[in-house]
Amino acid sequence: MLSLIPVENLPLIRQGDPLASMFVHALERAGTAPRAGDILVIAQKIVSKAEGRIVPLREVEPSNEALMLAKRAAKDPRVVELILRESREVLRVRPGLIVVEDVRGFVCANAGIDRSNIEQQGEDEEVALLPVDCDLSARRIRAELHELTGVWVSVLINDSHGRAWREGTVGVTIGLAGMPPLWDRRGDVDLTGYTLEHTVLGLADEIAAAASLLMGPASEGIPAVLVRGLKVPGGDGRATDLQRPKELDLFR
């Protein structure tokens, strides 16, 4: 059996907050503690906040490019300026949506910045950018959890992404430590004795989607989920390994 345990009743996160110890205490209150083999999935937004990736919109001066793109996308030019700074390439634009390859290599809407990221309304509007290096953030939190508990868990940072062809956003992994992001089962044999040929599972993304089921709006209601009871292969990797190289992507 696979269990997903919500890590809840955390205070609103501020810059510099020690996430790892806050998770340990929250789990303690829920009557458990991290165990070897557990996977802790953390919502991107609280990692961004703890790392101080908050930008007050009044400090953002939109470039001409941002002003023009904001018109096409019907978005706040200051938010568009931040999207451009956080992107390598703009792939598609339509009102309300700018699909980019972000500076980390993820194809996503608005470089992970959107209105539901806004902290306050009115004059003091702030948005949260993604962590600078989400894999590094995951590795740090994993090391801190080990220091606090003596246990190595895997750590994923998830975000909600829209998709080609299908409606609705789903949780995906943008940062990872302590497990492989993909599970290559091409050598495995199915029950009829046939060797599987094309099966590389998007393991970390399936875990991210599962955890996302428990996370609330804008992911501060339940900002982290402990996944317990899943057998994953050994090894390590990075969330960026989930990015399909541009030249191999038939839909870019």
Place this chain on the structure above:
Amino acid sequence: MLSLIPVENLPLIRQGDPLASMFVHALERAGTAPRAGDILVIAQKIVSKAEGRIVPLREVEPSNEALMLAKRAAKDPRVVELILRESREVLRVRPGLIVVEDVRGFVCANAGIDRSNIEQQGEDEEVALLPVDCDLSARRIRAELHELTGVWVSVLINDSHGRAWREGTVGVTIGLAGMPPLWDRRGDVDLTGYTLEHTVLGLADEIAAAASLLMGPASEGIPAVLVRGLKVPGGDGRATDLQRPKELDLFR
């Protein structure tokens, strides 16, 4: 807490097998029974088999179109013939891969037919096509489960799909009954008081991905998973509601 309970130790499924009662008995052996609010996720392959959607490749005569496409895709022309019969439109081709919009409207590789679907090797090779109407299959199984147990559960049929931009396949929903496939949270308010604007969750696909974590190679090891403890909104719908209309898709 969310629990995912594997439905295991089913025999290999054959045409006409009463899936609903097999699930109930397997759950009984595992010490539980379906409860109101549970979501049963079933691997596509066993639904296809129970519905007799098995085609012996020796009975398939490839058309000229299939022969040409098979060359480009480096695939068995008989399998390509079936892919074409099961598709509305071929979107992309490269060696080993034909991405189509299938007759149900899903964008997927090989119309859901691939080598790991092959039942036997040698002269008697057989492949499994997707159920004719996956939503109808889900509704039938849901009604049968209600008849057997007096309980209404939600039923999803899942398959593994590749994606644009990201490596690895993930579980997605191709058939659904008893719950809405999407969760429109655009009216909800986040913890800072901000009304979420763009958040429509791909609820059924996240559940399909979660269940897929427990399903084995070619999904007959653990061909179904019971999801317990998830609060989903009321209502009903179809998996086809997850399809983004072609004219709204920026990546077709």
